[in-house]
Amino acid sequence: MHFAQQGNYMERTREDIISEVRAMVPALSLRMNGQPLVYLDNAATTQKPSQVLDFLNDALKERNANVHRSMYELSDLSTTAYENAREKVRSFINAPARENVIFTSGTTASINLVAACFCQRFVGKGDVILIEGDSHHSNIVPWQIAAERAGAEVQVIPTDVMLGEGRSGKVAVERLAELLTDKVKILAITQISNITGLLNPVGEIISLAHSRGIPVLVDGAQGIVHSPVDVQAMDCDFYAFSAHKIYGATGVGVLYGKKDLLEALPPYMGGGDMVETVTYQKTTYAQLPLKFEAGTPNFIGAASLLPALEFAEYLREGEVGQALKEEEARIKAFMEQTLCSDPEVEVYGTPMGDKAPIYTFNIKGINAGDLAQLLDKMGVAVRSGLMCAEPLLNSFGATSALRASFAPYNTLEEAQKFVKCLERARKMLA
Ligand code: PLP
Numbered sequence: 001m002h003f004a005q006q007g008n009y010m011e012r013t014r015e016d017i018i019s020e021v022r023a024m025v026p027a028l029s030l031r032m033n034g035q036p037l038v039y040l041d042n043a044a045t046t047q048k049p050s051q052v053l054d055f056l057n058d059a060l061k062e063r064n065a066n067v068h069r070s071m072y073e074l075s076d077l078s079t080t081a082y083e084n085a086r087e088k089v090r091s092f093i094n095a096p097a098r099e100n101v102i103f104t105s106g107t108t109a110s111i112n113l114v115a116a117c118f119c120q121r122f123v124g125k126g127d128v129i130l131i132e133g134d135s136h137h138s139n140i141v142p143w144q145i146a147a148e149r150a151g152a153e154v155q156v157i158p159t160d161v162m163l164g165e166g167r168s169g170k171v172a173v174e175r176l177a178e179l180l181t182d183k184v185k186i187l188a189i190t191q192i193s194n195i196t197g198l199l200n201p202v203g204e205i206i207s208l209a210h211s212r213g214i215p216v217l218v219d220g221a222q223g224i225v226h227s228p229v230d231v232q233a234m235d236c237d238f239y240a241f242s243a244h245k246i247y248g249a250t251g252v253g254v255l256y257g258k259k260d261l262l263e264a265l266p267p268y269m270g271g272g273d274m275v276e277t278v279t280y281q282k283t284t285y286a287q288l289p290l291k292f293e294a295g296t297p298n299f300i301g302a303a304s305l306l307p308a309l310e311f312a313e314y315l316r317e318g319e320v321g322q323a324l325k326e327e328e329a330r331i332k333a334f335m336e337q338t339l340c341s342d343p344e345v346e347v348y349g350t351p352m353g354d355k356a357p358i359y360t361f362n363i364k365g366i367n368a369g370d371l372a373q374l375l376d377k378m379g380v381a382v383r384s385g386l387m388c389a390e391p392l393l394n395s396f397g398a399t400s401a402l403r404a405s406f407a408p409y410n411t412l413e414e415a416q417k418f419v420k421c422l423e424r425a426r427k428m429l430a
Pocket of ligand 1: 106107138221
């Protein structure tokens with residue numbers, strides 16, 4: 001499948017290119033409550049291009065057979081599609097080899113795998129697992145469960161808000177050196193926060209942790225969408241992301257790991273496909289990556305990562321990439337001038353310039369859930385609640401918030417409609 005760049009940007013306007021991109025994603029033409037849908041919940045999940053939808057449909061019709069198990073042609077076709085997607089993921093994140101790329105059911109599953117297996121092997125009583133104050137629940141709770149089993153403790157790198165030193169929501173990286181004691185066995189960080197949209201200095205954090213011999217897991221659930229990822233340049237030890245947030249199927253995720261570490265970990269789940277030989281007494285395990293892929297995987301969903309990542313590349317590269325980057329800059333400037341400049345609105349995550357287009361906020365005296373419901377009536381889909389980051393939101397003094405999260409296929413016009421509808425909803429609730 002190939003997403004050819006069509007025509008010449010000199011001849012096509014930015015609007016032409018954006019229309020072409022949006023026409024590839026059928027859900028963007030839906031109407032909700034009688035209004036054209038303005039979908040601004042992309043941090044939760046992205047809409048899928050036709051290429052992915054067709055791929056899924058064709059795979060179910062033409063390549064539906066279990067993978068890695070059989071000698072017949074249909075199974076070969078399915079296995080090839082699954083392994084082609086693994087190769088696509090490998091090249092997309094620049095992993096050294098396919099052995100480094102494990103298919104899971106999502107970011108959450110990838111982090112749970114590392115938390116359980118790493119702590120079983122390397123973490124004991126009195127040890128420390130270090131996480132970040134801006135973490136999603138998926139990068140908090142698995143560590144708490146694993147720490148409890150190991151008799152270890154979870155400690156947190158605070159944000160400036162937690163320290164009472166500011167309201168930016170930035171992780172206090174300057175505190176890291178003193179927190180990285182001999183007791184710390186692993187550090188779990190976030191590339192881009194799903195609340196603040198802020199980009200953490202992952203390279204700086206990783207090199208500091210490595211200078212103390214501490215491995216680092218990066219939660220890339222949002223990072224994979226909004227920034228190019230090169231796991232070798234980043235030098236992370238583990239990297240986790242979900243297919244559904246980057247135009248792929250739900251129920252599929254990726255865990256990248258360095259080979260020596262993955263080999264040192266015990267298996268996670270036992271079952272078919274992850275074994276070499278089995279007797280009633282003892283089992284020997286398959287080589288990487290299958291050692292961590294017990295049971296029938298979501299082979300059709302995983303295979304759809306091939307067209308999904310091709311679409312992600314198409315959105316990033318060449319004249320399309322340039323046009324969408326310009327549109328994103330226009331959206332960010334508009335959001336800064338409107339929502340973010342309103343004294344009655346607190347947007348969590350500043351400075352505005354240096355962040356992904358994710359805006360989580362509260363309007364003084366107005367319930368976020370009520371706003372979200374009214375916006376829905378106007379065709380605008382935004383998230384409200386805790387966004388699976390209760391400790392971070394609580395640190396800002398919020399028990400719920402509204403979040404508008406943009407994808408590369410969103411337009412300035414949609415941002416304008418969102419702000420206009422928000423104004424109307426606000427007046428209705430004032
Ligand atoms: N981490 C971050 C930063 C996220 O934004 C999310 C999803 O919103 C997750 C982890 C969990 O992803 P999933 O539910 O796909 O496993």
